Amino acid sequence: MRLAAYLARRVLLLPLLLAGVSLLSFVLSHLVPADPTAAFIGPRAAGDPEIVAAFKHEWGLDRPLPQQYAIYLWKLAHGDMGMSIATRRPVEVDLRERFPATVELAVTAMAIAVAVGLPLGILAAVHRRGPVDEAARIVSLLGVSMPVFWLGLVAIIVFYAQLGWAPAPGRLAGDVSSPRPITGLFVTDALLRGDLPTALDALKHLVLPALVLSFYSIGSITRLMRATMLDVLNEDYVRTARAKGLPRPAVIVRHAVRNAFIPVLTLMGLNFGNLLAGAVVTETVFSWPGLGQYAFQAASSLDFPAIMGVGMLIAATYLTISLLVDLTYAAIDPRVRVG
Amino acid sequence: MTWVWFVPAPLTRSPLSILALAIAIGWAVVAATAPLLAPYPPLAQNIGNTLAPPSPAHWLGTDVVGRDMLSRILYGARISMPVGIMSVALAVVLGTAIGSIAGFRGGLTDEALMRATDIMLAFPTVIMAMIITAALGPGIRDAVIAIMVAWWPFYARLVRSLVLSVREREYVEAARALGASQVRALMRHVLPNVIAPIIVVGTLDVGQAILAFASLSFLGLGPPPQTPEWGLMIATGRNYLSQWWIGTFPGLALLTLVLSFNIIGDGVRDLIDPRLRRT
Numbered sequence: 001m002r003l004a005a006y007l008a009r010r011v012l013l014l015p016l017l018l019a020g021v022s023l024l025s026f027v028l029s030h031l032v033p034a035d036p037t038a039a040f041i042g043p044r045a046a047g048d049p050e051i052v053a054a055f056k057h058e059w060g061l062d063r064p065l066p067q068q069y070a071i072y073l074w075k076l077a078h079g080d081m082g083m084s085i086a087t088r089r090p091v092e093v094d095l096r097e098r099f100p101a102t103v104e105l106a107v108t109a110m111a112i113a114v115a116v117g118l119p120l121g122i123l124a125a126v127h128r129r130g131p132v133d134e135a136a137r138i139v140s141l142l143g144v145s146m147p148v149f150w151l152g153l154v155a156i157i158v159f160y161a162q163l164g165w166a167p168a169p170g171r172l173a174g175d176v177s178s179p180r181p182i183t184g185l186f187v188t189d190a191l192l193r194g195d196l197p198t199a200l201d202a203l204k205h206l207v208l209p210a211l212v213l214s215f216y217s218i219g220s221i222t223r224l225m226r227a228t229m230l231d232v233l234n235e236d237y238v239r240t241a242r243a244k245g246l247p248r249p250a251v252i253v254r255h256a257v258r259n260a261f262i263p264v265l266t267l268m269g270l271n272f273g274n275l276l277a278g279a280v281v282t283e284t285v286f287s288w289p290g291l292g293q294y295a296f297q298a299a300s301s302l303d304f305p306a307i308m309g310v311g312m313l314i315a316a317t318y319l320t321i322s323l324l325v326d327l328t329y330a331a332i333d334p335r336v337r338v339g
Numbered sequence: 340m341t342w343v344w345f346v347p348a349p350l351t352r353s354p355l356s357i358l359a360l361a362i363a364i365g366w367a368v369v370a371a372t373a374p375l376l377a378p379y380p381p382l383a384q385n386i387g388n389t390l391a392p393p394s395p396a397h398w399l400g401t402d403v404v405g406r407d408m409l410s411r412i413l414y415g416a417r418i419s420m421p422v423g424i425m426s427v428a429l430a431v432v433l434g435t436a437i438g439s440i441a442g443f444r445g446g447l448t449d450e451a452l453m454r455a456t457d458i459m460l461a462f463p464t465v466i467m468a469m470i471i472t473a474a475l476g477p478g479i480r481d482a483v484i485a486i487m488v489a490w491w492p493f494y495a496r497l498v499r500s501l502v503l504s505v506r507e508r509e510y511v512e513a514a515r516a517l518g519a520s521q522v523r524a525l526m527r528h529v530l531p532n533v534i535a536p537i538i539v540v541g542t543l544d545v546g547q548a549i550l551a552f553a554s555l556s557f558l559g560l561g562p563p564p565q566t567p568e569w570g571l572m573i574a575t576g577r578n579y580l581s582q583w584w585i586g587t588f589p590g591l592a593l594l595t596l597v598l599s600f601n602i603i604g605d606g607v608r609d610l611i612d613p614r615l616r617r618t
Contacts, residue, residue, distance in 0.1 A: 020458035028470050141605075145598040147550055149557045150573050150590030157587070161580040273463070280465045281554050285577065292465075296558060299469035307470055315461040 100184025121225025143219015434494025442502030
């Protein structure tokens, strides 16, 4: 069973890659000529050698680097990502609070991108060189060229500052309290708890940032769906299906779309990783209290445990999703039997 | 269309491509001649005329300290264009070096380098850039380094797969049989045959690199605050939502530049790979 061996290898490789990612983030954050001490205790205290020594001792910064990494890895394996220097709370607690906000944003953005990108790409390929195709081309070009942070700003200027249609940036209005967490996704949680007003408010806050974040994925999904559809429509089996008298819509849905979708699935997996990372600028623009905003604050205060935690979490999510995509691939495409 | 004789035909056939080419050339001219074109010095403050809306004296208005927006946007092209090209070029060079060694040597070297590439690819680009720029201190140079470090793995993978396909060709074998060293075989016989697609992909990515740099700059991980740079100017616009011109115009400049690069990239790809041609 070569397939089984391949799958086993992929699954076993995951923890090794994660260890590699942890080493990378550790090395990156320690080899660079910057010292979090001054950033944390302030320039005046940084001039006092005793305070500096005490601080370094408290956080284990006075040990040799390999030892620091061994400690980090050991704790990481036990779910302990260290203390954030800036928030003075365990990093994993901070992450658990922030991650659902980013997931809510990214999943919604991906849903929008698929809902717009797939039909647009299919229609563009079917009506090649028609007006829909031209529109699809413009949408996909705009999508991949758009500065997301600028689009977000313009959206806020137009829909919040000028028209007053959108609520102020944030996840909820100031006088609405967050639903008691089940999944951590506000809209879902409020619905599960039967709290319709909160769900509606959360949804209102979610729409604009999710639309803005989905822009890039709309562009890339439309483009790839169109390209693979064009390839598939030229295949012999599509012509055969037409020749045996199957109506065109049936051929498109049953034969073409199903086959053209496979590469798009991979792109969606890759895009999801990008969405998590791309959320950094979107969250900054929309004051969205997710991972991206957390990472940004951590980076500005040289809070290395926090930065490493975010890096690890996003990398782990990305690696898991691409593994799942490859497994799905192997399941739905009988041609895929080896890596 | 004789004035574009030097441009390959498929690019001139589509009106959109011609427009994109004109915009890109326009921005290049602006970057080269900004001191001549700009009506005001980009750093000249005028406290008597702050946050002024667009007017005949200041076509795109003025900012928080009365600096002319148009002049600052024109000067911004001097940063964005070279930075975009530079960071892609550096990433391509590093990626080509590592990818060609991996593909050519094979075996353990290949395995080790490619797993390292996997790790780099898994690590989020923005976070990596944040660590680098936050640690080296923000600046244009450090943002370029950050983009290079984050992007080389893509080129390394591409180059490796290209090298793998060329490595077993007869002419490489012949060179080896004639006693050419590994280095010589790689440099003289393998690399020249894979360089074209690498350059094409690199060209396609310049627009994305300009975007990536502006994002870093927007997050405060680029040049210092007073610099006339688009990402920074857009970031300032966040604090002045009713003075819409502050954030809107620099973003339009960025969008037109990136869009034109991407449209040209599309045209170049159609040219190289006729299978993907749209017309």
